[in-house]
Amino acid sequence: KAGVTQTPRYLIKTRGQQVTLSCSPISGHRSVSWYQQTPGQGLQFLFEYFSETQRNKGNFPGRFSGRQFSNSRSEMNVSTLELGDSALYLCASSPRDSTSSYEQYFGPGTRLTVT
Amino acid sequence: GENVEQHPSTLSVQEGDSAVIKCTYSDSASNYFPWYKQELGKRPQLIIDIRSNVGEKKDQRIAVTLNKTAKHFSLHITETQPEDSAVYFCAASSSNAGGTSYGKLTFGQGTILTVHP
Numbered sequence: 001k002a003g004v005t006q007t008p009r010y011l012i013k014t015r016g017q018q019v020t021l022s023c024s025p026i027s028g029h030r031s032v033s034w035y036q037q038t039p040g041q042g043l044q045f046l047f048e049y050f051s052e053t054q055r056n057k058g059n060f061p062g063r064f065s066g067r068q069f070s071n072s073r074s075e076m077n078v079s080t081l082e083l084g085d086s087a088l089y090l091c092a093s094s095p096r097d098s099t100s101s102y103e104q105y106f107g108p109g110t111r112l113t114v115t
Numbered sequence: 116g117e118n119v120e121q122h123p124s125t126l127s128v129q130e131g132d133s134a135v136i137k138c139t140y141s142d143s144a145s146n147y148f149p150w151y152k153q154e155l156g157k158r159p160q161l162i163i164d165i166r167s168n169v170g171e172k173k174d175q176r177i178a179v180t181l182n183k184t185a186k187h188f189s190l191h192i193t194e195t196q197p198e199d200s201a202v203y204f205c206a207a208s209s210s211n212a213g214g215t216s217y218g219k220l221t222f223g224q225g226t227i228l229t230v231h232p
Contacts, residue, residue: 004158033218042225043159043204048218056219059116090158094218102147102166102208102217106158 001027004093004107012113018079021110025072025093031055032074033104034066037088046089049074078112086114117142117209121223128195129231136226138205139187147208147217148181148188153225154201163190195230202227 005024013019025032033056034046045058049068066076072093078085088111092104118141128134140148149164165172165179165188172179176195181188192199206220 031218033220035220043206043220043222045219045221050218058219092220103149103161103164104218104220105161106151108158 004091004105006089006091006107006110008110009108010111010113012115013081014115015081015083017081018077019081019112020075020077021089021091021112023074023076023091023093023107025074025091026095026105029093029095029105030072031094032068032072033092033094034074034076035090035092036060037090037109038086043090046076081114083114086112088112117145117207117219117221119205119207119221119223121205121226123226124224125227125229127229127231130195130197132195134190134192134195134199134228134230136190136203136205136228137187138189138207138223139185140207140221141186142207142209143183143186145207145209145221148179149206149208149220150177150179150190151204151206152201153204159204192228195228197230197232200228200230 007022031050033048037043048056052068063079068074088109090109092106094104121138146167151159152162153159176193178191202225205223208217
């Protein structure tokens with residue numbers, strides 16, 4: 001099976017702009033989680049989607065939002081970008097179709113730089 | 116919320132030695148504990164995981180142990196090789212408020228493992 005894919009891989013934006021990142025999970029996986037990775041804060045959970053519904057949310061401001069489509073592909077959006085939003089954004093897919101499947105497999109990430 | 120502490124932050128070993136990385140967690144409701152390996156510029160890769168109903172799990176040179184009472188778990192790598200050099204992350208999975216999802220992983224800060232030939 002093809003792995004998790006993310007587009008774009010690299011992005012440069014200016015403060016105040018907004019950005020949309022895309023994630024395609026492994027075929028058959030219905031859960032997508034998003035994480036932010038920075039040198040200072042490490043890996044931090046943003047949110048999880050399952051069957052087009054947000055099931056879990058981390059401690060990020062409302063400028064960070066996401067959605068999931070019927071084919072399980074997911075997008076996350078960051079509005080009014082700040083310098084501190086510069087990070088590697090990773091999505092992870094899981095075969096979870098109940099609470100008994102926990103494994104998460106990561107995509108290559110989108111490197112976002114805000115100037 | 117859940118908090119995961121990981122030690123040490125850096126670990127340097129000679130090829131063939133063993134390496135041990137330890138993590139503690141705070142939420143007694145956590146029941147899934149994966150370990151990820153991340154090489155420079157690459158995605159985190161799931162290398163082994165353990166669920167709370169098991170005390171130990173082994174996969175070739177890698178093993179993980181879990182002590183639920185003390186709320187800590189450890190990664191053990193035996194016969195280390197230079198290609199084991201990477202950043203290793205532990206994580207704990209906690210549920211949402213409704214208890215219907217364990218999709219939130221809380222990560223430790225990572226351990227930079229260097230294996231010298």
